[in-house]
Amino acid sequence: MSIERIECGPRMSKAVVHGNTVYLAGQVADKTAGSSVGEQTREILGIIDALLAKAGTDKTKLLSANIWLTDIATFAEMNSVWDGWVAEGCSPARATVQAQLAAPQFKVEIAVIAAR
Numbered sequence: 001m002s003i004e005r006i007e008c009g010p011r012m013s014k015a016v017v018h019g020n021t022v023y024l025a026g027q028v029a030d031k032t033a034g035s036s037v038g039e040q041t042r043e044i045l046g047i048i049d050a051l052l053a054k055a056g057t058d059k060t061k062l063l064s065a066n067i068w069l070t071d072i073a074t075f076a077e078m079n080s081v082w083d084g085w086v087a088e089g090c091s092p093a094r095a096t097v098q099a100q101l102a103a104p105q106f107k108v109e110i111a112v113i114a115a116r
Contacts, residue, residue: 006054015051017116022055024048026068026111033105037074040108041081052114059085061115062092068109072098078108 007014016023027047029040052058069078075096086092092112101109 004055006051015055017055020116021063022052022057022114022116024051024112024114026066026109027051028101028106028109033103037069037071037077037107038081040106041078041110042085044108044110045081045085048110048112052112055114055116057114057116059114060087060090062086062090063113063115065092065094065110065112067094067096068099068101069096070098070101070107072096074107 001019004017005013005015006017012025014025014027027044029035029043030047032039032043049059052061067078067082069075078096101107
């Protein structure tokens with residue numbers, strides 16, 4: 001089976017397709033880094049939409065999601081954006097945890113796996 005790498009860099013690829021499964025690396029905010037969890041979540045979900053499209057799929061085919069928050073007290077704020085984004089009837093298996101992220105301006109990171 002072939003492996004397709006999307007936006008492949010020296011350290012990681014933003015997405016990898018193997019067969020009919022699409023694996024996204026953890027995505028963090030770029031333009032809204034340092035902003036609220038809600039704003040960062042909104043940007044990250046847009047990034048995820050774009051990467052899934054490049055891989056030939058979309059959010060209706062999500063299988064799983066992992067979400068990391070620097071402060072679990074922002075769980076409801078992140079969920080308010082997530083709930084408006086996830087396609088009705090297509091909610092993936094999901095885990096959300098509190099964790100220290102790579103840099104202090106990042107408050108949320110999201111990684112997903114989808115079918116193609």
